[in-house]
Amino acid sequence: xxxxxxxxxxxxxxxxxxxxxxxGLFLKNPVLIxxxxxxxxxxxxxxxxxxxxxxxxxxxxxxxxxxxxxxVGEFLPGWLRPGAVLAVSAACYLPAxxxxxxxxxxxxxxxxxxxxxxxxxxxxxxRCNDYAPAHLLRAVLADILGCVLGYSLVLCAVACLREYxxxxxxxxxxxxxxxxxxxxxxxxFFGFIVLGFLAALVQGINxxxxxxxxxxxxxx
Amino acid sequence: MSEFAKLCLAxxxxxxxxxxxxxxxxxxxxxxxxxxxxxxMGLYSFFVGLxxxxxxxxxxxxxxILAANSTILFLRPAIYAVCAALIYLxxxxxxxxxxxxxxxxxxxxxxxxxxxxxxLAMPYVQRRFSYTGWEAVGFALGTGIAFYLASLVLAEAxxxxxxxxxxxxxxxxxxxxxxxxILGMVFAAFTGGKLF
Numbered sequence: 430x431x432x433x434x435x436x437x438x439x440x441x442x443x444x445x446x447x448x449x450x451x452x453g454l455f456l457k458n459p460v461l462i463x464x465x466x467x468x469x470x471x472x473x474x475x476x477x478x479x480x481x482x483x484x485x486x487x488x489x490x491x492x493x494x495x496x497x498x499x500x501v502g503e504f505l506p507g508w509l510r511p512g513a514v515l516a517v518s519a520a521c522y523l524p525a526x527x528x529x530x531x532x533x534x535x536x537x538x539x540x541x542x543x544x545x546x547x548x549x550x551x552x553x554x555x556r557c558n559d560y561a562p563a564h565l566l567r568a569v570l571a572d573i574l575g576c577v578l579g580y581s582l583v584l585c586a587v588a589c590l591r592e593y594x595x596x597x598x599x600x601x602x603x604x605x606x607x608x609x610x611x612x613x614x615x616x617x618f619f620g621f622i623v624l625g626f627l628a629a630l631v632q633g634i635n636x637x638x639x640x641x642x643x644x645x646x647x648x649x
Numbered sequence: 650m651s652e653f654a655k656l657c658l659a660x661x662x663x664x665x666x667x668x669x670x671x672x673x674x675x676x677x678x679x680x681x682x683x684x685x686x687x688x689x690m691g692l693y694s695f696f697v698g699l700x701x702x703x704x705x706x707x708x709x710x711x712x713x714i715l716a717a718n719s720t721i722l723f724l725r726p727a728i729y730a731v732c733a734a735l736i737y738l739x740x741x742x743x744x745x746x747x748x749x750x751x752x753x754x755x756x757x758x759x760x761x762x763x764x765x766x767x768x769l770a771m772p773y774v775q776r777r778f779s780y781t782g783w784e785a786v787g788f789a790l791g792t793g794i795a796f797y798l799a800s801l802v803l804a805e806a807x808x809x810x811x812x813x814x815x816x817x818x819x820x821x822x823x824x825x826x827x828x829x830x831i832l833g834m835v836f837a838a839f840t841g842g843k844l845f
Contacts, residue, residue, distance in 0.1 A: 461822075462822070464677075464678055464681050464822055464826075465678050466678060467674065467677045467678050468674050468675045468676065468677060468678075468768070471674035471677070472674035472675060508741045508742075508745050508752075508756070509738065509741070511737065511760035511763070511764070512734040512735070512737045512738040512741065512760075512763070513734075515730055515731075515733065515734040515737070515763075515764060515767075516730070516731050516734040516735075518730070519726075519727040519728075519730035519731050519734070520727065520731075522726065522727050522730075523723075523724065523727055526723070537723070544726070545725070545726025545727075545729075545730075546675070546726070546767075546768060548726055548727065548730045548767075549730060549733075549764050549767045549768055551678040551679060551764070554764060558760075613834075613837070616833075616837050617674030617833055617837070618674075618829075618830045618831070618832075618833030618834040618836075618837050619830070620674060620830075621674065621826050621827070621829045621830030621833055622826075622827060622830035622831075624826050624830075625819075625823050625824070625825075625826035625827035625830060626823070626827075628822050628823040628826055629816075629818045629819045629823035629824075630818070632817075632818050632819075632820075632821075632822070632823055633817075633818035636817055636818060
């Protein structure tokens with residue numbers, strides 16, 4: 430409560446909200462920097478359609494769960510909160526899964542086990558258990574939207590590459606090119622390798638930014 | 650088949666051929682975090698095994714009821730997650746109020762272990778409803794062992810991936826992910842392809 434009040438008083442909170450959003454999106458990407466919720470990316474993200482469906486499912490689960498725990502989370506004792514977050518996330522899964530199935534008929538069957546596992550995705554649980562109860566609603570929304578968007582971008586990028594290598598096409602449409610690739614590109618190990626290189630790219634960019642800001646700092 | 654043989658086979662399956670951590674890519678975020686706290690790895694793995702056992706037994710009891718109704722079948726993942734949440738709450742409540750000293754020690758790993766048991770056990774609970782008592786014990790034991798071994802391997806890997814000889818952009822997480830990818834390749838050859 431004290432932290433929320435302090436945040437409310439802090440000036441320039443709109444800029445902070447924007448920073449929170451862009452941190453989740455790129456600079457502190459939950460997958461590439463935080464290593465959160467890796468399994469949908471490495472195991473299920475092997476075609477773009479599935480990646481989009483999982484991203485939507487994640488959004489529909491994490492947004493209401495985050496809002497609920499932003500409003501009531503601080504009133505729950507710490508030992509009780511993880512169980513409550515899990516139960517609420519499970520409850521939010523039902524309308525979320527129904528909604529995704531309406532948007533993409535039959536998607537629940539194609540997503541299989543990965544749809545159900547989204548309930549306990551570590552990104553959803555960490556944002557709702559640790560971040561949401563201690564922050565204002567605006568910050569929570571920015572954080573969740575930024576993280577989900579950042580997560581989805583990585584998931585879709587990895588899925589695009591893997592689908593293209595497997596079928597020479599993306600989203601079930603031929604691109605007119607075919608790169609022969611082993612079936613192994615659909616296996617989790619390939620996902621880990623691609624993710625490793627993407628994480629190195631983001632880390633490299635962050636290091637370069639740090640170096641640049643370090644050089645510029647003495648001038649100002 | 651004797652009960653002991655069933656237990657051993659289920660344990661072996663969880664550690665090797667059905668190892669969801671390396672060949673399924675499931676539950677990795679938490680293994681990475683467990684590997685960063687070497688002092689708590691054993692306790693963490695013990696609770697992963699214990700919660701997996703309770704979840705499997707509960708799922709074994711609820712499974713036939715869910716399988717009988719196609720409408721309820723849609724609710725299955727949510728019901729399992731709620732079951733795991735209830736098991737966690739019961740364990741946390743008992744430890745906190747009856748064994749406060751023990752709770753202080755296990756508090757950092759209790760909640761992640763409960764969540765991880767869903768991630769590790771749910772794929773098999775969803776596919777197979779009929780884990781007999783001993784198979785469930787064996788699978789839970791195997792899950793705990795697999796989690797401990799994976800944490801052990803990653804703790805060593807993370808220590809090496811931090812070293813100065815690794816290029817800065819690849820240091821820590823990127824190198825660890827590449828390491829896991831190569832290790833996963835070995836498990837993929839062992840399991841012969843996709844688990845799910």
